Amino acid sequence: MTILTQDEARSLMKKVLAYSKADECEVNLNGTDRGNIRYARNAVSTSGRISQSTLVVQSAYGKKSGVATINEFDDASLEKVVRRAEELAQLAPENPEYMPVLGPQKYAEPVTFIQSTADISPRWRSDAVAQSIQVAKDNKVVAAGFLEDNTRYAAMMNSKGLFAYNTSTNIDFSITVRTEDGKGSGYATRGYNDVTKLDTKAVTKIATDKAVLSASAKAIEPGKYTVILEPTAAAVLIERIFFGLDARQADEGRSFLSLPGGKTRLGEKLVDERINVYSDPLNRELPTSTWNGDGRPQEKINWIEKGVVKNLTYSRYWADKKAVKAIPGPDGAIMEGGTKTLEELIQGTKKGILVTRLYYIRDVDPQSLLLTGLTRDGTFYIENGKIQYPVKNFRFNESPVIMLNNLEELGKPERTVSDESNANYLLPPMKIRDFTFTSLSDAV
Amino acid sequence: MGAAATLLPGIPVMGHPIHPERALEVIDQAWKKQMSDVALNAARSNGATYTDVRIGRYLQQFVVTREDKVQNIVNTESFGMGIRVIANGGWGFAATDKLDKDNVAKTAELAVAIAKENSRLLTEPVRLAPQKGYGEVTWKAPIEKNAFAVPIKEKVDLLLNVNSAAMKSGADYVNSILFMVNEQKYFASTDGTYVDQDIHRIWPIFFVTKVDKESGKFETRNALSAPMGMGYEYLDARPQDKIQGVTTLYRGRYDMLEDAKVAGQQVGEKIKAKSVEPGKYDLILDPSHLWLTIHESVGHPTELDRVLGYEANYAGTSFLTLDKWESKKFNFGSKMVNIVADKTQVGSLGAVGYDDEGVKCGQWDVIKDGILVNYQVIRDQAHILGLNASQGCCYADNWSSVQFQRMSNISLQPGKDKKSVDDLIKGVEKGIYIIGDGSFSIDQQRYNFQFGGQLFYEIKNGKITNMLNDVAYQSNSQEFWNSCVAIADAGDYRLGGSFFDGKGQPGQVSAVSHGCSTSRFNGVNVINTSRKIG
Numbered sequence: 002m003t004i005l006t007q008d009e010a011r012s013l014m015k016k017v018l019a020y021s022k023a024d025e026c027e028v029n030l031n032g033t034d035r036g037n038i039r040y041a042r043n044a045v046s047t048s049g050r051i052s053q054s055t056l057v058v059q060s061a062y063g064k065k066s067g068v069a070t071i072n073e074f075d076d077a078s079l080e081k082v083v084r085r086a087e088e089l090a091q092l093a094p095e096n097p098e099y100m101p102v103l104g105p106q107k108y109a110e111p112v113t114f115i116q117s118t119a120d121i122s123p124r125w126r127s128d129a130v131a132q133s134i135q136v137a138k139d140n141k142v143v144a145a146g147f148l149e150d151n152t153r154y155a156a157m158m159n160s161k162g163l164f165a166y167n168t169s170t171n172i173d174f175s176i177t178v179r180t181e182d183g184k185g186s187g188y189a190t191r192g193y194n195d196v197t198k199l200d201t202k203a204v205t206k207i208a209t210d211k212a213v214l215s216a217s218a219k220a221i222e223p224g225k226y227t228v229i230l231e232p233t234a235a236a237v238l239i240e241r242i243f244f245g246l247d248a249r250q251a252d253e254g255r256s257f258l259s260l261p262g263g264k265t266r267l268g269e270k271l272v273d274e275r276i277n278v279y280s281d282p283l284n285r286e287l288p289t290s291t292w293n294g295d296g297r298p299q300e301k302i303n304w305i306e307k308g309v310v311k312n313l314t315y316s317r318y319w320a321d322k323k324a325v326k327a328i329p330g331p332d333g334a335i336m337e338g339g340t341k342t343l344e345e346l347i348q349g350t351k352k353g354i355l356v357t358r359l360y361y362i363r364d365v366d367p368q369s370l371l372l373t374g375l376t377r378d379g380t381f382y383i384e385n386g387k388i389q390y391p392v393k394n395f396r397f398n399e400s401p402v403i404m405l406n407n408l409e410e411l412g413k414p415e416r417t418v419s420d421e422s423n424a425n426y427l428l429p430p431m432k433i434r435d436f437t438f439t440s441l442s443d444a445v
Numbered sequence: 446m447g448a449a450a451t452l453l454p455g456i457p458v459m460g461h462p463i464h465p466e467r468a469l470e471v472i473d474q475a476w477k478k479q480m481s482d483v484a485l486n487a488a489r490s491n492g493a494t495y496t497d498v499r500i501g502r503y504l505q506q507f508v509v510t511r512e513d514k515v516q517n518i519v520n521t522e523s524f525g526m527g528i529r530v531i532a533n534g535g536w537g538f539a540a541t542d543k544l545d546k547d548n549v550a551k552t553a554e555l556a557v558a559i560a561k562e563n564s565r566l567l568t569e570p571v572r573l574a575p576q577k578g579y580g581e582v583t584w585k586a587p588i589e590k591n592a593f594a595v596p597i598k599e600k601v602d603l604l605l606n607v608n609s610a611a612m613k614s615g616a617d618y619v620n621s622i623l624f625m626v627n628e629q630k631y632f633a634s635t636d637g638t639y640v641d642q643d644i645h646r647i648w649p650i651f652f653v654t655k656v657d658k659e660s661g662k663f664e665t666r667n668a669l670s671a672p673m674g675m676g677y678e679y680l681d682a683r684p685q686d687k688i689q690g691v692t693t694l695y696r697g698r699y700d701m702l703e704d705a706k707v708a709g710q711q712v713g714e715k716i717k718a719k720s721v722e723p724g725k726y727d728l729i730l731d732p733s734h735l736w737l738t739i740h741e742s743v744g745h746p747t748e749l750d751r752v753l754g755y756e757a758n759y760a761g762t763s764f765l766t767l768d769k770w771e772s773k774k775f776n777f778g779s780k781m782v783n784i785v786a787d788k789t790q791v792g793s794l795g796a797v798g799y800d801d802e803g804v805k806c807g808q809w810d811v812i813k814d815g816i817l818v819n820y821q822v823i824r825d826q827a828h829i830l831g832l833n834a835s836q837g838c839c840y841a842d843n844w845s846s847v848q849f850q851r852m853s854n855i856s857l858q859p860g861k862d863k864k865s866v867d868d869l870i871k872g873v874e875k876g877i878y879i880i881g882d883g884s885f886s887i888d889q890q891r892y893n894f895q896f897g898g899q900l901f902y903e904i905k906n907g908k909i910t911n912m913l914n915d916v917a918y919q920s921n922s923q924e925f926w927n928s929c930v931a932i933a934d935a936g937d938y939r940l941g942g943s944f945f946d947g948k949g950q951p952g953q954v955s956a957v958s959h960g961c962s963t964s965r966f967n968g969v970n971v972i973n974t975s976r977k978i979g
Contacts, residue, residue: 039950041755045566047847048559049538072542094515094601123562131566145757147950177758183766188758253618254656254663257978261661271979360761363886365897365917368663369976373895373917375888377761396886396893396919402978439972440919442893443764 003032003054004119007166010156013056013074018160020083023060023090027102027159029294031055034119034152038126041145043134050123060086064099067092098318102159103296111167112288115195118170119152126150129174129201136205137178142212144205146176150196157296165292171425172196173418177378178208179445180216185391186445187211188358188378190233192418192425194288211357211379218391218445221382223438227353227409229346229383232417232428234356234376238401239428240419241362241370243278243334246304248313248323257370257402258310266310272405274308280331286416287427289332297329304334308405338411338429346412346432348386353432355381355388359397362421370400375442394445395438407434467522468504468593472629474641478581481633483546484528487553489635493530493537493560495573496553497634497802500526500544501844504627506593510604511620512612518597525844528553532560534570538847574827574835576804578637584798585643587791588676592625592647595677603680607705611653614709621651621705624672624944626956630801638803646794646956647679648672648944649701655712664715664914666708667899669733669881670699672944672956674794688937690866691902691909692880694733696939697792711900718914721901723973727876728918728966729869734898735857736941736959737882742922743784744855744959746891747811748838749820753829755850759950761889764922765817770830775817778926783858784812786821788837793854793958794942801848804837811855815927823850842953849949856940856960860932866963869931876904877916877971882941884917895919897974915975925966933962 005013014028031054038048057070060083067089071082126148137144150172158164175190187208193199230238251258251265258266281301282289291299295317303311312328320327347355362374376394383389412430419426481498488496502524509517525542526549537560541552564570604621611619628644649670656663669692673679682700687693692707693700730738746763750756769775778784788806790796799805802824811819824835841848870878881899888894901913920928942958 037951041757044568045563046755047536047538048563049847051845093518097514127562127566134566143754145754147758149951175758179757254658255654259661261659263658360889361886363884365884365974366976369978371974371976373886375893377889394888396895400976400978403976440893442888444888444890444892
């Protein structure tokens with residue numbers, strides 16, 4: 002176990018700072034215990050356990066800074082890493098955007114660590130996978146999955162007296178189930194801080210049902226359709242808005258948040274007024290760190306309120322230049338929704354398509370945030386409030402900004418994992434009109 | 446997945462920062478053999494029936510700038526040992542960065558214990574293709590100038606000059622990066638092979654942006670460089686390495702400064718370019734673009750692990766199922782489409798002497814006269830195709846990652862008849878000439894794809910008329926390769942490639958090249974990608 006307590010981390014970093022001769026010195030200390038198991042064709046293919054600790058020292062002389070890292074924590078190594086950072090700082094060209102380190106900050110008490118997740122053993126992992134494989138075998142389908150858990154700590158301290166410490170746990174599980182004839186495929190994924198919430202058997206059953214239901218899909222014409230996006234499908238589109246909240250890009254005129262004449266959409270209505278997006282490190286369903294990598298506190302922030310862009314993210318340099326508060330990017334995002342379940346959204350749909358997963362998302366045009374990608378692992382035609390039959394996969398070309406202007410209804414938010422970034426979010430299933438499918442795919 | 450080549454936030458940085466000069470130190474080969482033998486013996490005495498050991502030193506140097514500023518200089522080293530074993534018929538893997546004899550032996554024991562734990566969830570034992578031991582051998586990439594020996598200042602000056610050239614010729618913003626990688630890999634196995642290899646890769650890249658403040662429209666033009674398995678000599682461009690046409694293109698060497706200057710002008714033209722009329726067009730695809738289509742629609746679907754379902758939960762499976770290969774008549778492309786896998790191609794990203802399970806590398810046909818004839822295979826898959834040897838496609842991106850099947854260099858062979866790019870363009874009535882790679886997306890079985898690009902030129906009645914914008918083409922892999930009607934001759938052959946191709950869970954990156962000459966594809970569906978928000 003590489004997890005240091007708060008006191009152990011504090012005394013180690015104090016020792017590091019005592020060796021510093023630079024104008025400024027900042028120390029980041031991280032440790033992770035990570036275990037994983039991967040399987041395919043109903044058998045385990047690989048598994049591993051990796052423990053890593055890293056001490057990062059940043060030294061600065063004026064606006065010249067250098068970084069050095071080490072994973073040995075004896076006194077000689079600690080002194081060596083400080084000297085190395087100072088040497089690299091002397092060699093470095095001056096960085097006009099270098100910002101002095103922060104002084105002491107106040108952080109909320111984090112709620113990211115769950116002991117039961119930290120206690121996961123190799124036998125627990127293989128048992129969880131054995132249960133998943135058994136569901137597949139019982140249903141005569143073929144499972145491929147991946148389970149990864151981690152326990153981390155992070156701490157930082159600098160020569161101006163800042164100190165921060167956090168521990169966290171997380172487990173992600175994803176599974177693709179295919180029918181033996183290769184004509185049906187289903188997927189499900191879950192992410193939690195608390196492993197006791199994960200039931201690999203139940204998640205495998207969901208993917209199995211989708212695989213069986215999606216077999217022998219019919220081709221329907223591509224075009225504009227009302228779609229219901231499950232949270233897993235919505236995540237890979239909506240997160241592109243979260244990733245694009247950088248104020249500098251918007252101010253420089255090269256973002257979907259830029260407007261003609263050097264203006265931005267900050268304070269402007271961007272999407273439907275029922276859209277509210279915020280981040281909150283203390284949310285019990287999606288807890289995240291209460292401080293970010295450069296020591297700024299992470300607080301509850303409204304990003305989109307009633308469809309209006311309320312805040313953008315700033316580097317400390319850009320915030321200083323613009324004389325605004327330097328709000329860091331969030332570690333997780335939450336979109337408010339309604340109370341309806343996915344089934345209720347389907348029941349209220351006259352004609353539409355249920356999209357359970359989207360894949361291979363790429364930017365097509367950063368100006369409009371136009372994205373392309375494909376449906377995958379279960380796409381279904383809905384008529385008169387019921388799933389009628391599976392349909393062949395589509396390629397789409399759509400912007401999440403346009404999509405959230407074509408909003409019909411939001412369901413009840415749930416925690417989901419992005420297939421593209423592995424980030425966790427709280428997102429509702431959503432009903433969208435005029436979603437643009439541009440071609441058919443034969444892929445199952 | 447795909448070639449995460451142009452996604453800046455996705456840059457994987459591995460290892461610990463080091464002083465630049467430390468990258469030139471060399472680790473003693475005799476010591477590596479001694480430590481490998483400790484691991485091989487410990488695994489054997491704990492019950493392993495096969496063991497391989499990789500001692501890897503992975504060096505990276507990235508220089509990152511924007512406009513007149515150096516944003517970051519990264520120098521990292523990652524050093525350690527990965528031990529892979531077969532015990533009770535199953536694979537086990539463990540890795541350590543503490544290379545003393547006791548710890549190495551303990552890590553080998555852990556790998557055996559993991560193999561035994563995994564074996565209870567096996568459906569059949571691992572079957573390895575036989576592999577003869579080569580004894581003690583070495584392989585070095587044939588570079589002329591070690592990039593790690595070039596002073597940082599020289600690299601910083603180059604990038605800042607590149608940025609300045611782009612700004613002077615009309616750009617508002619420019620980001621430029623030099624990626625340099627050196628893998629010093631030692632491999633040993635119970636087959637009796639001890640291989641020491643020295644591999645170098647380089648990738649200079651820039652992104653030039655212009656904003657029209659009045660309309661709010663912005664465009665970007667990326668560098669037309671290729672990532673290469675070369676040293677710093679890639680940046681010493683000579684006149685004979687340049688291909689003059691509607692824009693200057695580069696073969697084997699790259700003039701970054703010249704390309705940046707041209708990019709600064711072209712990004713302004715892109716803003717004003719005519720928006721494409723959607724419809725069917727004949728496409729003339731330059732190698733700086735076509736490499737990515739080859740990568741996604743040929744490279745990935747011919748990976749045997751995808752065909753078999755090992756990547757089903759992440760990257761996906763493949764439309765090139767075994768029955769299509771067995772039929773010996775699956776019509777992948779037109780008769781002129783010949784695609785070769787080659788792990789020995791000089792200057793390519795995937796060139797090595799031996800793969801990461803001790804197999805000597807070579808070349809083989811994948812698509813022959815349009816027919817699917819082979820896949821890309823590693824040792825525990827060879828028996829499935831009835832082969833008695835691996836094709837040498839095993840790779841791990843670090844000592845701490847377990848090796849698995851990764852893409853070989855996969856290249857389209859040049860046309861046999863003498864034909865230039867101009868000859869190709871001359872015959873097109875309604876077409877688009879596409880240069881440089883852009884947006885890319887393909888489904889999980891590699892049927893349906895969509896690609897953008899950097900520069901699009903309209904062709905009318907055999908002549909290039911004007912620049913176009915908002916272009917992307919959609920097709921199906923088999924349909925697309927069957928629409929290939931002309932390929933320029935070997936004089937136009939060039940390499941492109943992916944420096945950070947992602948695959949696997951946990952994810953690993955690899956670097957791979959794809960060669961081709963400019964080619965013509967008839968009647969491809971082109972869409973217009975322009976949209977308005979707000």
